[in-house]
Amino acid sequence: xxxxTPDDLQYTxxxxxxxxxxxxxxxxxxxxxxxxxxxxxxVELPDVGEALDRDAACAVVESIKxxxxxxxxVSGTVxxxxxxxVDRPExxxxxxxxxxxxxEIDGAVPDDALDADEYREQIE
Amino acid sequence: MKVVSSKRTPLYESHSRAGADFTDFGGWEMPVxxxxxxxxxxxxxxxxxxxxxxxxxxxxxxxxEAQTLLQQLTPSDIRSLDPGExxxxxxxxxxxxxxxxxxxxxxxxxxxxxxxxxxxHDEELDDQLREYADGWDLDxxxxxxxxxxxxxxxxxxxxxxxxxxxxxKRIEELDPFTVTETSLGDVECLVARTGYTGEDxxxxxxxxxxxxxxxxxxxDVQRCGLGARDTLRLEAGLLLSGQDFDxxxxxxxxxxxxxxxxxxxxxxxxxxxxxxEQVRDDGVDERIVGLRLEERAIARHGYDMLxxxxxxxxxxxxxxxxxxxxxxxxxxxxxEYADPGTEIAVSVRNRSVDATVVDTPFxxxxxx
Numbered sequence: 001x002x003x004x005t006p007d008d009l010q011y012t013x014x015x016x017x018x019x020x021x022x023x024x025x026x027x028x029x030x031x032x033x034x035x036x037x038x039x040x041x042x043v044e045l046p047d048v049g050e051a052l053d054r055d056a057a058c059a060v061v062e063s064i065k066x067x068x069x070x071x072x073x074v075s076g077t078v079x080x081x082x083x084x085x086v087d088r089p090e091x092x093x094x095x096x097x098x099x100x101x102x103x104e105i106d107g108a109v110p111d112d113a114l115d116a117d118e119y120r121e122q123i124e
Numbered sequence: 125m126k127v128v129s130s131k132r133t134p135l136y137e138s139h140s141r142a143g144a145d146f147t148d149f150g151g152w153e154m155p156v157x158x159x160x161x162x163x164x165x166x167x168x169x170x171x172x173x174x175x176x177x178x179x180x181x182x183x184x185x186x187x188x189e190a191q192t193l194l195q196q197l198t199p200s201d202i203r204s205l206d207p208g209e210x211x212x213x214x215x216x217x218x219x220x221x222x223x224x225x226x227x228x229x230x231x232x233x234x235x236x237x238x239x240x241x242x243x244x245h246d247e248e249l250d251d252q253l254r255e256y257a258d259g260w261d262l263d264x265x266x267x268x269x270x271x272x273x274x275x276x277x278x279x280x281x282x283x284x285x286x287x288x289x290x291x292x293k294r295i296e297e298l299d300p301f302t303v304t305e306t307s308l309g310d311v312e313c314l315v316a317r318t319g320y321t322g323e324d325x326x327x328x329x330x331x332x333x334x335x336x337x338x339x340x341x342x343x344d345v346q347r348c349g350l351g352a353r354d355t356l357r358l359e360a361g362l363l364l365s366g367q368d369f370d371x372x373x374x375x376x377x378x379x380x381x382x383x384x385x386x387x388x389x390x391x392x393x394x395x396x397x398x399x400x401e402q403v404r405d406d407g408v409d410e411r412i413v414g415l416r417l418e419e420r421a422i423a424r425h426g427y428d429m430l431x432x433x434x435x436x437x438x439x440x441x442x443x444x445x446x447x448x449x450x451x452x453x454x455x456x457x458x459x460e461y462a463d464p465g466t467e468i469a470v471s472v473r474n475r476s477v478d479a480t481v482v483d484t485p486f487x488x489x490x491x492x
């Protein structure tokens with residue numbers, strides 16, 4: 001099984017992706033993570049304006065199989081959340097890097113974030 | 125953590141090739157899903173799906189006093205069974221607590237009964253059968269065929285027609301809870317109109333060495349794993365041994381567990397009888413109920429049920445119902461909260477989520 005791991009994103013070893021191409025960072029879970037979870041049926045997001053510490057459990061993604069905490073990959077303030085995934089949790093399965101994004105945060109990509117090659121090595 | 129299971133079913137290789145993700149269940153390495161739980165679930169509700177259930181036990185009970193042994197060991201009237209009939213029942217401890225639930229098949233051709241317990245319970249039930257047969261000095265012979273027997277469940281509105289295409293006999297004429305011997309392709313099988321999904325369908329027993337051929341006969345049928353098996357049985361309000369009742373973690377008698385219909389007090393003594401008579405006379409302190417959660421959240425095994433913030437029971441199974449699109453659960457509550465319509469709450473990760481007690485099967489009580 002091969003998983004999609006876009007080259008232009010950064011990754012964490014807890015299977016979140018970080019998109020730093022805009023001024024704010026956008027965060028979601030990877031294709032590998034959604035496949036491990038299976039059918040996602042419930043998503044709980046942080047509040048806009050909430051200050052998050054790095055590695056703090058800040059969101060919950062629940063599938064039929066399991067419930068998983070999502071950890072903030074950076075410290076910062078939440079600037080936006082994707083309400084679409086609250087109503088349609090299956091977007092995390094069908095489009096984890098697109099419509100299935102989770103939240104945006106005002107912060108800086110940590111030095112130890114993985115690039116796509118390093119992340120692929122980890123999930124092989 | 126990678127759990128290494130000791131046992132693989134005769135269908136392991138072919139289901140591995142079909143792309144299954146595996147998990148440990150009752151000491152067996154079983155497919156949890158092939159595609160997605162929701163797709164597999166829908167296939168069974170709308171069309172047909174195939175499950176490997178070879179991890180279920182198969183114990184043959186034969187001999188002149190086989191019927192007496194089962195009559196005294198289960199709370200049900202085994203004497204009412206004719207050859208070719210099947211019965212849902214359970215094995216109890218002397219204190220009335222359910223050890224495991226079973227289906228007993230009265231073999232359509234041979235003199236034996238085939239007892240089918242849950243995964244991982246075959247040795248324990250085989251031991252119990254032997255112990256009581258010795259203790260009561262009964263003329264029986266017992267054979268635990270779990271390892272060498274293959275078993276599949278083909279379930280869904282189209283299941284019987286699909287299996288009938290491959291069968292020698294007219295299995296579409298089988299009544300619910302009856303069983304016949306027939307060949308499928310070139311393989312001798314027992315085909316029973318039983319299942320664990322709330323849909324019509326059959327369960328098929330065959331020699332494990334014929335598993336690949338049986339699998340090939342149903343090449344075009346959606347393969348389903350334990351994930352869909354769980355969501356399907358839960359929508360139908362069917363209990364899962366080891367989770368909804370368990371002599372260690374959730375010790376319950378049949379009345380608490382909502383399967384009091386298996387208990388027959390009119391046909392002699394059986395293991396656990398005096399304990400159950402007491403329960404019948406005194407009533408139960410708590411019993412299993414269905415719950416519909418009123419917000420989007422899954423009530424999982426072990427979560428507390430609350431009334432005005434105080435604990436009144438525990439969830440034993442819960443999921444997001446793929447058919448109904450709402451979260452449903454089973455669990456035990458204090459008897460005073462067990463009436464349908466009672467409004468309670470479930471503590472989901474320290475959040476109180478409103479829930480309503482409903483009848484099961486959920487498909488009927490919560491459907492349109």
